[in-house]
Amino acid sequence: MQTKRIIITGVGVVSPFGTGKEAFINGIETGLYCAQAITRFATGAVRSKEACLIRDENLGDIDPRLARLPAVYRYGLVAAEEALNDSVINLREEEKDRLGIFYGTACNTEQSVQYHLTLTERGPNSVSPLMFQNTTYMAGPGIISIRNGITGPAIAIPGGYSAGLQALDIAVSYLLSGYIDRALIVGAEEVTRLQHEALSSLKLLSPTRNDTEEISRPFDADRDGMVLGEGAGALMLEVSGNAKEPGKKVYAELVGIGITHDAYRTADVSPDGRGLEHSMRAALTNADEDPQSVDYIAAAANSTRIFDNAEVAAIQKLFGLGNKTPVSSIKSMIGETSAAGAIFNVVAAVFAIANSFLPPTINYKNHDPECDVDCVPNTARPQVVKFALANACSFGGSCGTVALKAFA
């Protein structure tokens, strides 16, 4: 049991649904499907032709000086500033070194690919300091820190699909230790040609047969791979006692977190789901709750056999076979958004609690006996959610779970 209470007081989202949390809430309530044909780069011989992309990469009227940033850091900045302004209107000078930035980030950006190309095609003396600095993972948190004068710790975690929850874990630890009063957590990702091409060649992306078929379908019997997505999610966390201002908005309380590894194989996920089983168990222990009290699980399942099966195995082991705890995957709508996905799952669980509904798993047609869970098929369900889990799982075996409750 945590001695201090950690609350979520700000949320920011840049997602394939649009910019801002309202678009995200509307998207997961109405079950909007965001996959579209990729036009940003040529898909050539790649079997998969679709992704869930941010339509306007420049995000409207964003400061033109930021236009040269890699898209992923622009998404992260906009989401972070939304969460920041959602929580604290005016950050006082003395509060700026008591705020930390914890940034789960993509492993690659289109700009770093361009850097490689410049290096090999035009030689080492053709790269510029700006290009170089934009390839570093610290560019993401660095730009948030510089633009907002935040002088507390800033850390980038290029940790794969569960990076966002690793960032959250570090943030919670810093808050509990009293190093900081507030933490801004960001998960950000952009779809790159490299990633799309590689995952498609590894047959992890669902092939596009015709452009009307909805191919992101977690838990469905016919699922045959994921669709990539992108964007950024941001959360502002505070220790409860610090939220003094009367009428302060609190979205939810973070009551537990578990970060684990399945120690199975590189670039793989243990089929027995032990990584997620252990992370869910750790989060529940941390929250001092039983599996029975879980009202909703925001799933890591991404429409691949390997992820979905591992997660179902983990849930069945922890919750019992035939268990009917609702577990849905918003990746059916926005695709596998990698480093951003973990935070999107937390945001989905937060609004399930705040707005009393279960986001659906859309595109669900055929029951798979291997995935015998209540996946909230196709339409959102009104329901009071008091206690929810949000999962993340990454190739390579690192997993995480966050436990959230309504704040009372």
Add this chain to the structure above:
Amino acid sequence: MRRVVITGIGVLTPIGKSKNTFVKALKEGRSGVAPITLFDTSKHRYKLAAEVKELNPEKFFERKDLRRMDRASQMILIAAREAVADANLDFGNEDANRCGVFLGTTLGGMISGEKYHRMAQRNKLRLSLLLDFAPHAIADRVAIAYKLQGASSIFSTACASGGHSIAYAFDTLCQQKADVMLAGGVDTVAEFTQAGFGSLQTLITGDDQIRPFDKNRRGFALGEGAAILVLETEAHAQARGAKIYCEFGGYGVSSDAQHMTAPDKEGKGAAAAMLSALKHADEPKENIDYINAHGTATKYNDLMETRAIKRAFGSHAYQLNISSTKSMIGHTLGAAGSIELAATALAMNHGFLPPTIGYETPDPECDLNYVPNESRPGRIRAALSNSFGFGGANISILIRESKTARIHSDPH
């Protein structure tokens, strides 16, 4: 607060490929800087780096495994092997869910990534090269090798990465979320960074040396290497009868929030990190005998760091022994924080002060004691290890002699 101790060290550096050879080289003040052999430098303006020579990975790994293993993965696994053996750890006796790994890196398997991109330009997709290009692959590989099912994470705070990973292992242990953590960092000498730092004009050239704090300092050469430290709570270490190198006292972090690549000139952020480490560890500043400086030998950093040390320590600044082991190892980026903390712990353990080599001409603006050119015998009761990164991520780590158990010095 629970006490956390360091019970195992594994290092792979340009001047020593094991703990003992590293200590010897630090004492002798050897330089690892030489012309680059890992890639063709004919088009590069800057041709020097501190490479790990004769890595001989086939001595450590099966040939079939090596085919898919980046140089960074090889280095971190070799360091992990030494650290685990040094700590006399048998993970079979530990609860796997309470053991984990935190690593710092800026590049991960960049050499594989470079190769992938070069081949992709010729329309050849060698997908196996992408396995280790993902920066988290190094942590996955260590977790898998030792079946560690607790927390794992990758920290990338540029040149401070290797410090952040170890600091977070400390937190995780303090908060009783784990029993044993492997923590450290790794980076390789890659064309990617050689060109990048070349564009920033922070690298030395010709037959120049890395001369931290010297009036004529012109920057650094990149280095490569890996370090892994074994951290556990003192109670856990004592229960299994482990030898203890030192106590991890605490750390401080801050961000400059000024500029992506240039540190704050007055050193406010760096001073704040050092002061916060002292406070966090509850250690009086007079007990600090040694600072392993970030000391990159750039005009800006060394002046800023000198000012920061004065700002944090006042008159005690002049009593301190300060050295930059980067003068010997080069700048190992994401590994630097962990290699330098290992150097600090070993210096404490062996009773000597590592030198700043290449030091010829005093700089009136950098007027502290930098242990010039030759190591000196000396007791270190407590020490700080500083790392400052791009984007202003600063960390200062405090270690001190263990109050309960002093390890015997190795005879080597």
